[in-house]
Amino acid sequence: MDKCRTLRITKSSRKRGSRMHSKTVVSPREARLEIRVSAEIKALLDEAAASVGLSTSAFVLATVTPRAREVVQQHEMMELSAAESQAFVHQLLNPAEPSAALRQAAARYWARVERSPS
Numbered sequence: 001m002d003k004c005r006t007l008r009i010t011k012s013s014r015k016r017g018s019r020m021h022s023k024t025v026v027s028p029r030e031a032r033l034e035i036r037v038s039a040e041i042k043a044l045l046d047e048a049a050a051s052v053g054l055s056t057s058a059f060v061l062a063t064v065t066p067r068a069r070e071v072v073q074q075h076e077m078m079e080l081s082a083a084e085s086q087a088f089v090h091q092l093l094n095p096a097e098p099s100a101a102l103r104q105a106a107a108r109y110w111a112r113v114e115r116s117p118s
Helices: 039-051 056-093 100-115
Strands: none
Touching: 039 056
């Protein structure tokens, strides 16, 4: 006898008379989530959900969704940071030529520095 429950994720949209097609983006309540857990975990989730007055599904959804968003956001920031790091290193290794205005400003700076008493 299997002591685990079943949980599966399905995303689909179906129009009358058409074949079933998967979608990457779905509207609320069109996707189903199923998961296999031990009887002990199921009892724990049921007890926790009841203690806050929610169904087990609502409790799991309310608990997991914010964490999932946080994980995705952290992953996106890490990818962005890696891309920015590569761009920064590229600019260090391949600097742009200084503009005429920058060369003039540098010349003025060095003229002042050389004239100032040390």
